Amino acid sequence: MDREGVGGVGGKMNFLDLKFFILFMWILVMTACIFIIFVIAPISKFQIDQNEPLSFLKTSFIQATLAVIIVGILIIVLNKFKKVYLLNKLSSKKKS
């Protein structure tokens, strides 16, 4: 059967690679969650202590800015990972 990647070591490796891509994305999501808990969440606790309406809006603005920055960083990291992944993938394909 002329089907690379269906069975055999080559095919399984490739599939593992895609799982690895997903695993990497999972690690990124978990890292973002940790950042949210340790950096963004304490900001709201500080605001609740203040109990002031204007401070409430300021806090939300700071939290939103930080959240956008996190998303931006995640996209940049994922983009870099994608490039490395594709480069390795294509070079291994050429070798085989």
Next chain:
Amino acid sequence: MPNFEGLVIGTVIASIIAFLINLILMPSFIKFLKLKGMVVNDNHKPNKPKVPRPAGPILLLSIVIGELILFFITGNLEIISILLTTSIAFIIGIIDDFRIMPGWFKPGALILASIPLIIFHIYDNELNVIFGSVFIPILYIPLILISIPLAGNTVNSIDVFNGVATGFMIITMFPIIISTFLFGDLEILMIELPFLAALLGFYMFHKYPSKIFPGDSGTLLMGAMYGALAIASKSEIIAIIALLPAIMNSFLFLSSVRKIVEHRELKSRPTILNEDYTLQASKDKNAPITLVRLILLDGKLSEREIVMKIYKLAAFSSSLALITILLQFIISSG
């Protein structure tokens, strides 16, 4: 509000009805669509058979009836809110099924589907982020406005082969159900089960080889309801993790095309169909990168083999979601 036993019986009845509506009405609907000439070519099969589309109306009907039964039992307004979101997503999808709309239409219009969730305040002011929760009453609103279009379009973009969208949704519903069981409330768990039953009923017709395609109306309503349930059950992060293969697909596509476009607008296709009806990755540098193109990088595969690989990826991401649930359970009980 009936007792626990009554609620369980009500949920079982609602789920069975949602499942049966698909099973009973879909064959007649397939005949109706064929009669009206509402068919599209299934391009990945010999002789390109004509397959009816869209199945969205029957899928929506099964979900609405199942959920309304629950509403009459519980009186829970969250059901109405989720149904409104799902119905708006369906309307957006049906417009796209029958008219050629620009690329921005679906993500843009799906913002409207998020509004019932905000009006009915289905969300908690605290976002559950596994390691704890963060109090974001204002920020939650833009988050919902983004989440529903994202969920809808992500599911829509993965619907490239027979049964993929429905099978993918069924697999990824399990972590949401377990998360709701452990951390959410019973009433949301009750809403999730008729949805899963409707998906299972529809899968009988959508699985390879498809007897009917869901169309944009079907995939958008699936994605929007999934997103709404994730918000209502405080399982947003779990949903993101379960949907990672689909999110990866959208990310790869957007980062290679660098704009929101419909697949039909693309000049170069990510895959090539061979004469033996297997598919292989395109070698064109301008072709968009997609999940399927990555799967095919090692060699050609048949449609059925690709579908199975996507299901395995969904099972893998759902396993990661289950590990995350376990982690959350340990942290919250510790």
